[in-house]
Amino acid sequence: MATEDCVETAELQLPRSRMANERLHALIPGGAHTYAKGDDQYPENLAPVISHGRGAHVWDIDGNRYIEYGSGLRSVSLGHAHPRVIEAVRRELDRGSNFVRPSIVEVEAAERFLATVPTADMVKFAKNGSDATTAAVRLARAATGRPRVAICADHPFLSVDDWFIGTTPMSAGVPAATKELTVTFPYGDLAATEELLNRYHDEIACLILEPATHTEPPPGYLAGLRELADRHGCVLIFDEMITGFRWSEAGAQGLYGVVPDLSTFGKALGNGFAVSALAGRRDLIERGGLRHSGDRVFLLSTTHGAETHSLAAAMAVQATYVEEGVTARLHALGERLAAGVRDAAAGMGVGDHIVVRGRASNLVFATLDENLQPSQEYRTLFLRRLLAGGVLAPSFVVSSALSDADIDRTVEVVAQACAVYRKALDAADPTPWLAGRPVKPVFRRLA
Template identity: 75%
Template structure:
């Protein structure tokens, strides 16, 4: 594959670094996440395709960090937003749309009794933590250590390699546990008996939870008076419209949704039991909680987008479509890897609606260098894929094209393995982990 020339993207990246710390407003979109010289800056998108400022087109995966599950410029969403913009976006009092959106959300996620909207996942997940602390009178938060991201706030960032600026006193209030290990959670509760306010985790990530695990967590949290919080940022509207809780039949006390809820528009939701949520309201005798109070939390065009998304999922069976598309893509990628003799090194993981790929070296260990090689071949071939997370806008042609590009990438991967060194195929420094102590 011929490496595309990206002079305008290179200049735009330089300007971004001059103006924006990190060169992007989200670290996971940073230039360091892509091979050197191959970090295209996007001009526009439509459906499952995006175009960079140099005029190259790409089949896109993981759109908007998994938020654009219907594809860019989806007609139903765009029309709903356009119509609402003609009516105003923000008023001095709630709009009628806030009732309609709340009713539709609670019908879509029937395990929740109340909902409050915001603009991003960090806000609602931190609100869940604050609510749990207020309800229990406890300070500690138990966080799943095997899952990558929960919030930009101190209670979570303290657990990462980028904890600079977080006071030690705050860091000491977060404890961690491994996913899938009930005895570990029981031991954690015993170690911090009566001090843990909330247990926060994604109900599922790369695989279904072990049998009985979520029900076991539910029972442990109930027994110890701990608020169970499911982060449904990814699982919501990808596992099902009602999230992982709808798939696995376990109801958390609180849950947080975002990403695919708005198909790229900024909207998130904190949902849960009325008994807890009313602590942030005006109809409860207990001490009030400053739950969520954001100027733009109920921006009407974002709520209109969320309602259009929920309607589209319901009418078109989008969750099922995502699983079907992911199944076909995974099969094609695995077949291409087998044909090139790299099936043990280029691996596809995850639920069909949320696929990622692993790049392993000759010893079978995860390798940033081999990830760089693979990404370089993908981008050069016109596939912008930090993951293989699908959108419903992908066509049969898109999938076939992607598998063809993957096949050619796997052939290069095989050559690098045979040489015992991927360096000649990297084109520069390897891609870097998001969370690292130094730039």
């Protein structure tokens, strides 16, 4: 059995985590507060329950230490308990957290955000990304008087709200009339998007998408969307929940030089503290304010949206990114990891089956079967071997707290996992290496 300092490479037993998972399922639907954290996303009986984290490492309640990737669903990009962020929060702790009027921290946080993301004129803070994206959609509908929302069909998640969730296999509870108001366009295909805008002439309020994901935008694509939105009178919304800070301090819009009408930020903004942001053009966002003569839009009115601890964390995160060149460090770490994983996979003869994709600061991996098709079974095998080697990696998304030694150790564990992967491919059957049911996709109709 593993000690606190390493996880045994042969097999992993998690008796305390197994019991805690039973308690979680008895009290919390799905056993977690985010579907992507569910134990169905991990090999059977190998879903560690976390005790604590520091830097790039986490410890489970069984005493095992892991090198962690994708921390906090990509939100913890500076590492757990980052000293600068924690100190900023600590300074606010004995000053109160929520008042009957705005605190001075709110204007300071807004000034800091708009200095970091200069393509926006105004910002409003909330607690989660879905609040911000839904507020952006509501603004677009109010500004245009149009009912339909056009979303990118190739992007996995935009909101928990009905306008998006109704398009997924988990659409129970969403009225058919609501589903019909959301239409889709393919990423990278301007002709198809224009055809959609022409088909629903004067009905589409907005185009909403992540400006980049595991693929870079084709040359001219984002600028082409900007032109289409202008020509067809709809609002262009960038969901920068992931691209914000990881692509540049000012997000993908700052890197690619295409300015949306509205954009939404979260995840890395608070380094794990709950904060998100809706930003954009003054004339649009002010519709949710008091300095205009039109109908008021109920934009974002959240009890905890301006809680001072999280805003203090966000300011510290932005200062750290800008002053310490965090985005560049994320890219350097990701490039080192991607090269190592690719070399390890190729060396074990599975280079075509374990595929690393994405921008270096936001790496994901695909697990392909003997026919080069995506496979949940092979993903399960791969995750089992990573966990056994002390690597907790639903993705390969790096944090700046990782050391070169952490990366090198991860590559060693990947090489060990690839050796087992090769055996399963040769047998054309990964089942003997699964030790239970395969991991499951998040979006599925039945539990």
